[in-house]
Amino acid sequence: MTNMMNIMKDVIAFRRDLHRYPELSGEEYETSRKIQEKLAEYGIPYQTGFAGTGVLGIIEGDQPGPTVGLRADIDALPITEKTDEAFRSTIDGVMHACGHDAHTAMLLGTGRLLMAERHNIAGKVLLIFQPAEEDSPTGGAAQMLEDGVFAEHQPDVLVAQHVWPSLPAGQIGVVPGPIMGNSDRFQITVRGSGGHASMPHDTVDALAAANQIFTALQTIVSRNANPFDPAVITVGKMEGGYRYNVIADEVVMEGTIRTQSDAMKHIIKHRFHEVVQGVASSMQAEANIIYYDGYPATVNTERWARRVKQTAAREFGAQQVPEVSPSLGGEDFGRFLERYPGVYYWLGTSIGEGQKPLHDPGFMLDEAALEKGVTLMRQLALDILKDLKDGHYD
Template identity: 60%
Template sequence: MKISTEIINDAIEFRRELHKNPELSTEEFETSRRIQQQLDQLGIPYTAGYAGTGVLGVIKGKHPGKIVGLRADIDALPIQEISGEPFSSEKNGVMHACGHDAHTSMLVATARVLLERTDEINGTILLIFQPAEELSPEGGSQRMMDDGVFDQYTPDVLIGQHVWPGLPAGQFGVMAGPIMGNSDKFFLRIKGSGGHASMPQDTVDAIIVANQVVSSLQTIVSRNADPMEPAVVTVGRFEGGTKHNVIAETVEIEGTIRTQSDKMKKLAKERFFEIVQNVTSAMGAEVDIEFYDGYPATVNTEKWADQLHETVFKLYGEKALPKVNPSLAGEDFSRFLQNYPGVYYWLGSSVGENQKPLHNPAFRFNEEAIPYGVEVMSQAAIDTLNTLKDI
C-alpha cells in the first residue's frame, strides 16, 4: 500500500514541531500533550501517565487475534544544537540529537496508515510512546511496565525502530540476537594528598594516580577480554587540580563500559573494581567508586527478527538489507525485550557525507527516511499479527 503524500508531509511537519520543542527525560509534558492531541484527532483511544509522561494508544483490527506493540521514544538530550536546520531547537541546551522526534512522528503516521488498514489487522496494535529513554541507567521502559502499561493489553511481540545515520535512507539494519550492548557507567573520586608543586615527596598526586587508573583500565579490553568478544572502556570526564603550582588533592573520573555478552560484562566489571582499588592503593591514594549497571544488551528474538527481515525484503528487496554489525550503544528497549519477545531494528537516515553521529550537536536526520520508516513499521505490525494468528 502506497502511503499518501498527506500522511508523510504531516509526519515531517510534526517531527519539525517536536524538534523545535525538545524536552529532557522525565520532563516531556508538552511532548506528551502533543502526542495525545494527535491521537485525539485520529480518534484513537489511549491512556497516559506511564512513567510520568508515557502514552499508550490502542488500535483494534476488524479481526480477532494477538497483540503487537510498536514503540517510539520521546525524550531529547542536554545538548546545544548547532545543526543549522531552520527548525532547530528553540530551547537552550536541549536538542533532539538522537532522532526521537522522528520516532514519535513516524509512529503517529504509522497509526494513520493502520487506521486505513483495519480490515487487514488480525488483532490489536499498541502504540507505545516511551519517555526517559536517555535516562540511563534508570530509563523509562521499566517504569512504564511497573505503572501497568501492559496490564490490560499484554503484547505477544514488541517492535522498536531507531534512526541510524550509518545507513542511507532506504536501507535497514536487521539482525537476530544482540543488536545493542550492555551500557554500564562509573564515577570515581580519587583522593590523594595535595601540596606544593616543588615538593612532590610530601604529597600523593591525585592526577598521577588517576592517569595510572585510566591507562590500566584499558587493559580490560586489550589483555583480559577475548578479542572476539566486543567490549569498550571509555573515560569521558577527567577533572582535577586547581592551579599550576599545586599538586592535586582529588580527581574525579566518569566513564562507561560497553559489552555485548553478559559473560563479558561480568568479567569487565570484576576487573574494573580490581584495577581501580589495587592501583590507587599501591600508589597511596584512596578512592570512592560508584558503579551503575545500565541498560542490558538489546537482544532480538530470532523468529521476529526473521519476520521483520521478510517484511523489508518483500517491500524493497535484498538491497535494503545490508549486512551490519551490532553496536555497543545502549538502548532502553532492551528491558522491554527482557520481558516480551520482539525485534529492534535500524532505519537508514544518513544525510550524506556531512552526516554527524547520534548525540552530536550538529546531528541531522534525513527526512527522506520517513516514508520507509512508516511503511515498514505498519507492514511489520500487520505481518507479525498474521504470523501470530497461525501459531
C-alpha cells in the same frame, strides 16, 4: 488506504514541531500532550500515566487475534544544537540529537495507517510512546512496565526502530541476538594529599594516581576480554587540580563500560573494581567507586529479526537490507525485550557527506527516509500479526 502523501506531510510537520520544541527526559509534558492530541485526531483510543509522560495508543482490529506493540521514544538530549535547519531547536541547551522526534512522528503516521484499515486487522496494535530513554541508567521502560502499561493489553511481540546515520537513507539494518550493548556507567573519586609542586615527596598526587588508573583500565579489555566478545571501557571525563604549582588532592573520573554479553559484563565489572583499587593502593591513594548498572543488551528474537529482513526485502528490495554488525550503544528498549519477544532495527537516515553521528550537536537526518520507516513499521505489524495467527514465523 489513507493517502500516503498526506500522512507523510503530517509526519514531517510533527517531527519538525517536536524538533523546534524538544524536552528532556522526564519533562516531556508538551510532547506528551501533542501526541495525545494527534491520537485523538486520528480516532485512536489511548491511555496515559505511564512513567509520568508515557502514552499508550490502542488499535483494535475488527477480528480477534494476537497483539503486537510498536514503540517510539520521545525525549531529547541536553545538547545545544549547531545546525542551520530552519526548524532547529528553540530551546537553549536541548536538542533532538538522537532522532526521537522522528521516531515519535513515524509511529503516529503508522498508527494513522493502521487505524484506517482496522476493519481488516485480526488482532491488536499497541502504540507505545516511551519517555526518558536517554535517562540512563534509570530510563522510562522499567517505569512504564511498573506502572502497568501492559496490564490490560499484553503484547505477544514488541517492535522498535531507530534512525541510523551510518546507513544510507532508506536502508534497514537488523541482526538476530544482541544488536545493542550493556551500557554501564561509573564514577571514580581518587583521593590523595595535596601540597606544593616543588615538594612532591610530601604529597600523594591524585592526578598521577588517576592517570595510572586511566592507563591500567585499558589493559582489562586488551588482556582479560575475549577478542570475539566485544567490550569497551571509556573514561570520558577527568577533573582535578587547582593551578600549575599545586599538587592535586582529588580527581574525579567518569566513564562507561560497554559489553555485548552478560558474561563479559560480569568479567569486566569484576576486573574494573580490582584494577582501580589495586592501582590506587599502589600509588598510596584512595579510590571511591560508584558503579551504575545501566541498560541491558538489546537482544533480538531470531524469528522476529528474520521477519524484519523478509518484510523489508519484499517492500524495498533485498539490496536495501545489507548485512550489519551490532553496536555497543545503549538502548532502554532492552528492558522491554527482557520481558517480551521482539525486535529492534535501524532505519538508515544518512544525509551523505557531512553526516554527524547520533548525539552530536550537528546531527541531521534525511527526512525522505521517514516514509520507508512508516511503511515498514505498518507492514511489520500486519505481517507479525499474521505470523502469530497462522502459527508460523517464516
